[in-house]
Amino acid sequence: xxxxxxxxxxxxxxxxxxxxxxxxxxxxxxxxxxxxxxxxxxxxxxxxxxxxxxxxxxxxxxxxxxxxxxxxxxxxxxxxxxxxxxxxxxxxxxxxxxxxxxxxxxxxxxxxxxxxxxxxxxxxxxxxxxxxxxxxxxxxxxxxxxxxxxxxxxxxxxxxxxxxxxxxxxxxxxxxxxxxxxxxxxxxxxxxxxxxxxxxxxxxxxxxxxxxxx
Numbered sequence: 001x002x003x004x005x006x007x008x009x010x011x012x013x014x015x016x017x018x019x020x021x022x023x024x025x026x027x028x029x030x031x032x033x034x035x036x037x038x039x040x041x042x043x044x045x046x047x048x049x050x051x052x053x054x055x056x057x058x059x060x061x062x063x064x065x066x067x068x069x070x071x072x073x074x075x076x077x078x079x080x081x082x083x084x085x086x087x088x089x090x091x092x093x094x095x096x097x098x099x100x101x102x103x104x105x106x107x108x109x110x111x112x113x114x115x116x117x118x119x120x121x122x123x124x125x126x127x128x129x130x131x132x133x134x135x136x137x138x139x140x141x142x143x144x145x146x147x148x149x150x151x152x153x154x155x156x157x158x159x160x161x162x163x164x165x166x167x168x169x170x171x172x173x174x175x176x177x178x179x180x181x182x183x184x185x186x187x188x189x190x191x192x193x194x195x196x197x198x199x200x201x202x203x204x205x206x207x208x209x210x211x212x213x214x
Contacts (some may be wrong), residue, residue: 087150092202094149097142101155102195104135108162109188118171125167132163151198154191161188 059067091098108128115121136159143149161184169181 087148088202090143090148091150091198094142095199095202097138098151098155098195098199098202101135101139101142101159102199104131105155105158105162105192105195108132109158109166112162112167112170115170118174121167121170121174125163129163132159135159151195154195158188158191 108131111124111128112121115124136156139152139155139159143152146152165180166184166188169184172178173181
């Protein structure tokens with residue numbers, strides 16, 4: 001018995017050390033987060049809007065542009081009509097002053113056209129100077145602030161021409177250069193017609209003032 005134990009103690013009958021435990025199993029890799037679509041949808045598809053579809057009139061871009069142009073043209077015509085009425089209302093209260101100035105303009109121009117030769121034109125220019133200045137002051141009184149009368153500017157241009165450019169053009173024509181007086185006559189004829197037509201419209205009742213009976 002003792003021999004057996006001695007033999008067993010010195011031999012490999014002793015228990016062997018247990019083997020080391022296996023390494024731990026690595027945790028499964030976490031999948032990356034799914035990319036969010038740029039339109040705010042989900043991975044399964046684009047995000048559906050909760051709003052009702054926008055209404056459409058069925059018109060093409062060109063048709064919409066035509067409608068816009070027609071609307072703008074209508075508004076422009078309305079504003080022009082309102083401005084025309086405003087000018088008529090203002091000048092209708094100044095008819096007598098306009099008629100006085102327009103009558104002076106026609107008389108002064110006719111006298112210059114009837115003058116014969118440079119000396120006669122020059123003498124008449126000097127004689128008419130004071131009267132033209134006085135008429136200019138009356139003209140300024142019609143529309144002191146400006147922008148209210150439709151023909152004050154035309155009357156002013158004509159008076160200034162009769163004081164300077166018109167007689168000078170006549171004198172140049174007497175020396176053979178007719179270009180200046182040709183240009184002056186064309187300009188004054190155009191403005192003269194505008195004044196004449198406007199006064200006829202005022203006196204004829206065109207564009208009755210608001211609030212007044214026809």
